[in-house]
């Protein structure tokens with residue numbers, strides 16, 4: 509039952525999925541704090557972590573702007589700053605649940621975290637350069653680079669880069685230099701990274717070195733080959749870049765394979781999030797999805813952040829196996845699908861994720 513996850517020695521230890529590049533997740537069963545401590549925030553990278561010197565670092569802003577510019581770290585920090593809370597989930601979070609297995613980092617449920625990010629609005633930086641009215645996207649480019657191993661691939665080395673629509677770029681995207689009140693660490697994008705609230709993690713480019721405003725949609729590798737899915741548009745399955753996080757609930761307690769006492773009150777606990785939307789409700793099933801009960805949402809809602817919830821399960825008096833599922837609802841009553849959407853490829857794992865436990 510428990511072979512799907514490589515359990516760490518201690519239930520709170522981080523799980524290393526890969527060392528080169530570094531890919532680390534938090535065991536989701538260790539979820540406690542609304543704000544994920546920096547050392548417990550998952551790390552996802554495609555290339556070696558670049559060494560960046562903040563003294564010589566410059567952010568270039570170019571393309572469809574009136575006055576292309578270069579900002580130093582000191583100049584960026586002198587601009588009016590702000591702090592936002594934002595949950596970031598890797599688009600491949602939960603991949604180890606997929607049957608049949610798909611390629612990619614075999615994340616369990618811990619490629620997600622919630623932090624307070626401090627920095628400057630991308631809007632203020634683009635406005636300083638003077639946005640041209642024909643600019644439609646902003647490409648965010650990291651200083652990390654490497655060669656793609658499998659075709660289709662471009663020749664030579666590429667930088668990690670993703671674009672966002674100009675409307676999003678000019679709203680709440682942050683160029684962050686601090687995470688939970690500390691300067692960013694090298695693995696989280698030192699000295700400056702983007703934070704794209706409500707979007708999957710791939711948009712929040714780390715080690716930012718350049719912003720290019722473009723007149724046409726970006727066709728880069730991580731925009732059109734990787735981090736894409738199929739969507740029915742105009743009657744055709746069409747390649748679409750991943751964007752907003754999906755409505756989703758995850759169970760932290762009990763953990764997969766946990767033994768739960770019979771005839772007891774057990775506190776089922778987890779988190780739910782909704783990208784740019786809101787979590788209106790979370791429901792829990794303890795019988796594999798036949799019957800559902802409302803869970804209690806904890807704390808106050810924070811825009812773009814996850815919401816913790818709990819549910820008291822009166823466990824059966826008889827021993828046996830049970831499948832627990834949590835599902836979230838948004839304010840319009842939309843809920844998570846029971847089944848996997850095959851057009852999502854190896855991303856956006858937002859269908860029911862059953863947690864199997866043994867009552868005894």
Ligand SMILES: Nc1nc2c(c(=O)[nH]1)N[C@H]1C(S)=C(S)[C@@H](COP(=O)(O)O)O[C@H]1N2
Pocket residue numbers: 549550551552553554555597598599649650651652668695696697708709710711712713714715716
């Ligand atoms: N420059 C750069 N930015 C990047 C990546 C990367 O490999 N290089 N990975 C992206 C992905 S897929 C995710 S999920 C998040 C993870 O951010 P974290 O490592 O701080 O958790 O960073 C994104 N930004």
Ligand SMILES: [Mo]
Pocket residue numbers: 552597598599600709710
């Ligand atoms: Mo990711």
